[in-house]
Amino acid sequence: xxxxxxxxFIRLALIFYGEFHDKTFQVPFTDVDYKVFTDAARNVxxxxxxxxxxxxxxxxxxAYVLTPNIIVHQAFGKVLFSIxxxxxxxxxxxxxxxxxxxxxxxxxxxxxxxxxxxSIIISTRGNADTLSSLFVxxxxxCLYARKPTFAGLMHGVxxxxxxxxxxxxxxxxxxxxxxxxxxTEKNNVCDSSQSNSKAPPENNEATxxxxxxxxxxxxxxxxxxxxxxxxxxxxGCVFAILTLTxxxxxxxxxxxxxxxxxxxLARKDVRHxxxxxxxxxxxxxxxVVSVWQRVLMFxxxxxxxxxxxxxxxHLFDLPFCLLAQTIVIVMYNPVITSQYFIWFxxxxxxxxxxxxxxxxxxxxxSVVWIVAQLAWLLPAYWLEFRGEDTxxxxxxxGIAFFCANMTLLARLIQAYNPIKLWKKTN
Amino acid sequence: xxxxxxxxxxxxECVVFYFQVRQVGTNRSFPWGFAILCLLPVLHNVVGSRxxxxxxxxxxxxxxxxxxxxxxEGFHRELGSLIELVAQNPLEWxxxxxxxxxxxxxxxxxxxxxxMDLERQGTLTACPExxxxxxxxxxxxxxxxxxxxxxxxxxxxxxxxxxxxxIHLRYHAPTESGGYAAVxxxxxxxxxxxxxxxxxxxxxxxxxxxxxxxSGPQCSWLQLPFSTNTPKDGLRVMVPVGNKSLLSIVxxxxxxxxxxxxxYILSILVSTWR
Numbered sequence: 001x002x003x004x005x006x007x008x009f010i011r012l013a014l015i016f017y018g019e020f021h022d023k024t025f026q027v028p029f030t031d032v033d034y035k036v037f038t039d040a041a042r043n044v045x046x047x048x049x050x051x052x053x054x055x056x057x058x059x060x061x062x063a064y065v066l067t068p069n070i071i072v073h074q075a076f077g078k079v080l081f082s083i084x085x086x087x088x089x090x091x092x093x094x095x096x097x098x099x100x101x102x103x104x105x106x107x108x109x110x111x112x113x114x115x116x117x118x119s120i121i122i123s124t125r126g127n128a129d130t131l132s133s134l135f136v137x138x139x140x141x142c143l144y145a146r147k148p149t150f151a152g153l154m155h156g157v158x159x160x161x162x163x164x165x166x167x168x169x170x171x172x173x174x175x176x177x178x179x180x181x182x183x184t185e186k187n188n189v190c191d192s193s194q195s196n197s198k199a200p201p202e203n204n205e206a207t208x209x210x211x212x213x214x215x216x217x218x219x220x221x222x223x224x225x226x227x228x229x230x231x232x233x234x235x236g237c238v239f240a241i242l243t244l245t246x247x248x249x250x251x252x253x254x255x256x257x258x259x260x261x262x263x264x265l266a267r268k269d270v271r272h273x274x275x276x277x278x279x280x281x282x283x284x285x286x287x288v289v290s291v292w293q294r295v296l297m298f299x300x301x302x303x304x305x306x307x308x309x310x311x312x313x314h315l316f317d318l319p320f321c322l323l324a325q326t327i328v329i330v331m332y333n334p335v336i337t338s339q340y341f342i343w344f345x346x347x348x349x350x351x352x353x354x355x356x357x358x359x360x361x362x363x364x365x366s367v368v369w370i371v372a373q374l375a376w377l378l379p380a381y382w383l384e385f386r387g388e389d390t391x392x393x394x395x396x397x398g399i400a401f402f403c404a405n406m407t408l409l410a411r412l413i414q415a416y417n418p419i420k421l422w423k424k425t426n
Numbered sequence: 427x428x429x430x431x432x433x434x435x436x437x438x439e440c441v442v443f444y445f446q447v448r449q450v451g452t453n454r455s456f457p458w459g460f461a462i463l464c465l466l467p468v469l470h471n472v473v474g475s476r477x478x479x480x481x482x483x484x485x486x487x488x489x490x491x492x493x494x495x496x497x498x499e500g501f502h503r504e505l506g507s508l509i510e511l512v513a514q515n516p517l518e519w520x521x522x523x524x525x526x527x528x529x530x531x532x533x534x535x536x537x538x539x540x541x542m543d544l545e546r547q548g549t550l551t552a553c554p555e556x557x558x559x560x561x562x563x564x565x566x567x568x569x570x571x572x573x574x575x576x577x578x579x580x581x582x583x584x585x586x587x588x589x590x591x592x593i594h595l596r597y598h599a600p601t602e603s604g605g606y607a608a609v610x611x612x613x614x615x616x617x618x619x620x621x622x623x624x625x626x627x628x629x630x631x632x633x634x635x636x637x638x639x640x641s642g643p644q645c646s647w648l649q650l651p652f653s654t655n656t657p658k659d660g661l662r663v664m665v666p667v668g669n670k671s672l673l674s675i676v677x678x679x680x681x682x683x684x685x686x687x688x689x690y691i692l693s694i695l696v697s698t699w700r
Binding site: 035039054055269270271276277279280282283284285293296297300301303304307308311328331332383384385386387388389390391392395399402403406409410413414416 | 605
């Protein structure tokens with residue numbers, strides 16, 4: 001509780017500083033999109049469409065939620081995001097407890113979000129990406145609480161807010177499967193609705209976990225024929241997406257559909273960014289993109305996402321599954337900006353207790369990740385602010401950054417060891 | 427008589443130029459080399475453009491010069507314009523506003539939201555006359571115009587304004603050998619409007635344009651001829667472009683890396699499968 005107050009205090013102090021900074025300095029502290037949100041909120045208040053603000057590419061919900069930006073104070077949204085940050089920390093804590101992580105480790109996970117400089121800066125700059133992370137965490141919590149309909153609804157809202165969580169659908173779906181390699185409990189609530197065993201039998205689970213590979217063939221049927229929970233999940237999700245889409249389509253028409261969905265699907269930005277595909281896209285801009293190029297861009301990502309879903313589609317492994325998948329979609333995305341990193345950083349705290357890493361190793365990997373980013377920033381700075389032709393270096397650093405992330409993902413997979421945790425707790 | 431006038435004008439130029447150097451010399455980003463260079467075209471104009479001078483004598487006794495340069499490097503620049511009017515009768519021009527109508531070529535853009543912020547801060551009043559797509563590349567864009575407004579400061583018979591408008595470069599199409607592409611910023615149109623009605627000058631040098639913003643009431647503006655350091659085809663700005671001859675190698679390496687990354691992760695997944 002004490003930490004929540006301190007966390008809130010730090011964030012409020014930064015918001016105050018941001019107000020001061022924006023008035024004093026040329027380069028603003030506030031996120032570019034925050035102004036977009038505010039303008040869109042102003043449009044909404046005036047009865048216009050939020051999409052009449054150019055580059056507003058989000059759900060109208062964000063504009064609605066931020067209308068107090070106009071009525072109350074401009075910094076309202078930042079305070080709201082900061083409070084949501086605290087809620088996120090609490091959700092991480094609850095999530096850990098649901099997974100029988102010892103209390104002190106659960107607290108550690110929550111604190112690592114609460115005091116994470118990145119999460120602090122991102123929420124106080126007024127970036128709305130915390131919002132989608134919050135919905136992801138809420139979906140996970142619903143799944144752990146055995147409420148597939150709510151999980152589906154949350155997931156649907158989450159996809160509506162941000163498109164990327166759509167790749168989590170497969171692991172979510174699989175995690176509710178009756179097949180023993182995916183479910184946490186012997187008597188799954190989805191198969192027999194009367195059994196509601198509170199304590200998961202960890203030992204059995206551990207052995208089953210090991211035998212997962214052998215039972216996978218035998219359980220093919222269970223994987224592919226949906227059970228009650230899976231139907232509820234899918235129903236909730238589809239219902240939420242369809243309702244939200246229909247309502248906003250009715251309100252704002254095609255403009256909504258294009259800006260909040262189609263744009264993100266077809267997004268192709270030739271300007272320099274962290275993506276490994278940046279120079280390739282820029283050089284082939286204007287030219288006809290061949291089919292094989294599209295396939296090559298799409299297929300590795302698809303393989304990895306599906307493989308990770310099946311490998312970690314176990315209810316217990318879900319946070320790690322989402323983390324790995326998010327690293328994959330971010331790294332294979334044709335456009336990467338630094339705000340995308342919050343997508344996987346928000347999932348990291350929930351996985352920390354299951355990672356078999358020493359502090360030294362963890363620090364080492366973090367440093368490598370940050371150095372790889374800085375190494376990209378250097379030629380990008382020379383291009384953008386010095387006007388030098390450093391495209392090739394940016395491309396090479398993009399590749400280096402990609403490799404650094406892939407290595408990091410590989411290390412995480414190798415270090416992921418939930419069995420160790422069970423052994424400790426037992 | 428004409429020779430006499432020319433000499434007089436030359437004298438004006440020198441005085442004006444002295445002011446320019448003094449004015450902008452206080453600005454830390456103003457390169458002195460540039461100041462000396464810009465003397466040449468200004469003098470050239472003096473000698474070469476007698477016809478424009480004739481127009482000027484009909485321009486209400488105002489003699490205008492604009493010294494232009496693009497400041498800063500990279501994709502985010504500032505278009506600096508020092509506008510100086512030497513008035514024969516400065517008392518007539520006490521409450522005047524000038525406007526520059528800039529033609530922004532397809533290789534550049536201004537950010538409307540940034541300009542609105544600058545207006546709120548009171549630094550600059552400028553607005554594009556059309557919607558500007560700040561994300562589009564050069565090959566998807568067209569030139570557009572921006573109206574920049576400023577009040578005039580007075581020092582004896584000199585009326586001046588120093589404007590700095592942030593401009594941004596668009597990404598240009600890659601070329602066969604890479605390197606740099608050139609963007610040219612053409613000279614602007616200079617207009618003046620005073621609180622007391624101006625009646626001098628020819629009828630056809632009056633224009634109707636918004637009084638002090640993109641929309642709002644229209645006012646009558648007097649267009650002024652001016653001499654400038656800008657070359658005929660405009661100020662040149664260089665922008666780096668991609669090297670198309672590298673496409674095949676970039677293609678190969680990129681897909682090798684992304685494909686390799688995929689296989690690597692899959693192999694790790696298999697090796698950790700218990």
